[in-house]
Amino acid sequence: MLGTHEGxxxxxxxxxxxxVDTDAAGVVHHSQYFRYxxxxxxxxxRAVGIDYLSFERDRGLALPxxxxxxxxxxxxxxxxxxxxxxxxxxxxxxxxxxASRLVRSVDSVLLHTGTVTLACVTMPKGAICxxxxxxxxxxxx
Amino acid sequence: xxxxxxxxxxxxxxDVSEIDVIPDDTDFRELGIDSMMGxxxxxxxxxxxxxxxxxxxxxxxxxxxxxxELVQSNFAATxxx
Numbered sequence: 443m444l445g446t447h448e449g450x451x452x453x454x455x456x457x458x459x460x461x462v463d464t465d466a467a468g469v470v471h472h473s474q475y476f477r478y479x480x481x482x483x484x485x486x487x488r489a490v491g492i493d494y495l496s497f498e499r500d501r502g503l504a505l506p507x508x509x510x511x512x513x514x515x516x517x518x519x520x521x522x523x524x525x526x527x528x529x530x531x532x533x534x535x536x537x538x539x540x541a542s543r544l545v546r547s548v549d550s551v552l553l554h555t556g557t558v559t560l561a562c563v564t565m566p567k568g569a570i571c572x573x574x575x576x577x578x579x580x581x582x583x
Numbered sequence: 584x585x586x587x588x589x590x591x592x593x594x595x596x597x598d599v600s601e602i603d604v605i606p607d608d609t610d611f612r613e614l615g616i617d618s619m620m621g622x623x624x625x626x627x628x629x630x631x632x633x634x635x636x637x638x639x640x641x642x643x644x645x646x647x648x649x650x651x652e653l654v655q656s657n658f659a660a661t662x663x664x
Binding site for chain 1: 618641
């Protein structure tokens with residue numbers, strides 16, 4: 443669901459925690475959250491008109507993660523329904539910084555906050571290049 | 584003017600990279616300025632001087648002297664057009 447956060451597009455993505463996402467302690471393993479965040483970014487881009495598959499295929503570009511910061515506040519468990527809000531917190535010619543907030547739907551408990559920074563590279567060489575202006579504009583940079 | 588321009592560019596590079604000393608001809612990579620930071624520097628130069636640096640020139644901005652030369656040539660091209 444597309445919304446706004448401080449004037450920029452944001453996207454609320456719903457996630458049902460799968461059994462395979464959990465670890466021996468019965469909670470979502472910390473590594474899984476990065477997968478959720480990626481889903482959130484891809485869906486945000488789709489919602490503003492950028493299909494990431496086409497972005498890579500047609501433009502010969504990719505957006506690799508160059509930095510990530512997460513704060514784990516409470517655990518999620520199997521079958522929990524989660525709401526992940528994702529928005530662009532900073533966008534420049536060099537990078538896109540996506541912020542996120544994950545809550546458990548049933549009681550609105552905040553589970554994590556974080557930011558993930560993406561650069562833009564040419565494929566297949568992997569040379570750094572400018573983030574396309576239209577992408578920045580659509581994300582509200 | 585040229586000295587002033589070079590010093591202003593040195594300040595921009597220092598501010599963006601958070602590196603105090605930016606020698607004229609030392610390769611940015613040796614100073615710890617990676618390619619992503621290089622784009623941030625270019626973006627700040629574009630904002631400051633209201634110029635546009637083509638994507639093809641990014642790879643050539645490898646030292647303060649190279650940045651200075653490219654900005655000067657950009658000014659000259661703008662003045663001639």
